[in-house]
Amino acid sequence: PSFGFLFDIDGVLVRGKTPIHAAKTAFQKLVNSRGQFLVPVVFVTNAGNCLRQKKADQLSHLLGVPISQDQVMMSHSPLRMFKRYHEKCVLVSGQGPLLDIAQDLGFCQPITIETLWEKHPLLDVVDHDRRPDVLVSVYFCFKILSVVLFGEPVRWETNLQLIIDVLLTSGYPGNPYHRENYPHIPVLACNMDLMWVAEAQSPRFGHGTFMVCLENIYKKITGKDLKYEALMGKPSKLTYQYAEYLIRAQAAERQWKQPIQTLYAVGDNLMTDVYGANLYNRNSWENELASAAAANCRSVLVCTGVYNPHTEVPLDTWESVTETVFHGHRDFRFDPGLVEPDHIVPDVDAAVNLVFQLENFAP
Secondary structure: OOOOEOOOOOOEEOOEEEEEEHHHHHHHOOOOOOEEEOOEEEEEEOOOOOOOOOHHHHHHHHHHHOOHHHEEOOOOHHOOOOOOOOOOOOOEOOOOOOOHHHHHHHHHEEEEHHHHHOOOOOOOOOOHHHOOOOOOOOOOOOOOOOOEEEEOOOOOOHHHHHHHHHHHHHHHEEOOOOOOOOOOOOOOEEEEOOEEEOOOOOOOEOHHHHHHHHHHHHHHOOOOOOOOOOOEOOOOOHHHHHHHHHHHHHHOOOOOOOOOOOEEEOOOOOHHHHHHHHHHOOOOOOOOOOOOOEEEEEEEEOOOOOOOOOOOOOOOOOHHHHHHHHOOOOOOOOHHHHOOEEEEEEEEEHHHHHHHHHHHOOO
């Protein structure tokens, strides 16, 4: 094969924990009788609340085909390349086994919001029932040197308060604010999805919604923009570069000699899956992932998730689109061409059939 698949998960293969019917049919076409994939496949999800192996096990169970962790790319996977932060004390926000995730990525000194709250219980007073009855003084000797946002947390008020404290004290929460310390310590964020689709009839808040809150609180307090050292997860170019690198690694492992020319990104979200695929095609490749990069990435939009062809606002004027439709992150400019899919199909099974037809590929 001279092509590979990048599959989104939520809204394409599953809704919450329920598999979409077309997914099993599609994946029976992608493997041989021994369960080996006939083409390189990477699952590119903006989820970040578990380890790759757990997600691979879930997908294997749901789809009925064996999937390895090397085929799974979480929103936080590119953090493996940020080695300059791995030895530093970092504050991590999100949910799930955060310390295990951080350590698996290479971080040696991660600290969770919960640990920070235990050290500084006087900082979190929104929930009156959690206020300490007596004054507590706990010596906290570490300076936090960066903040890593893995995904949406559970207690938003606690996370928002403590992250702001860390940013406005240059890593010494509990100290008085020093607003002149700008730019603040580095912030690395994964998963910018404003919304995502689960079992509910309408999309639910994603990590991007939490980031909107954090950014606006920081600006309201300081008058300055919160800045990110890096943004990961779709639609960031770093994510698609890393996914393409994983596709090439699979082809090399199977000793397929033909170079990968085309990636097909199958997703349900115009602002992440389609935007990111189109942005990939405009990239200038300047890092270690760039050698032998695939020539292009084509987006295939399915109608089983966020995208609903019956409710999309027409792309009539620049003003109406930017004001009512663009759910992308504030650091990604709006461009109508970036949210234009190459193909729109009903579901993932139709997507696989279409790609096989376009590539004249007969399994």
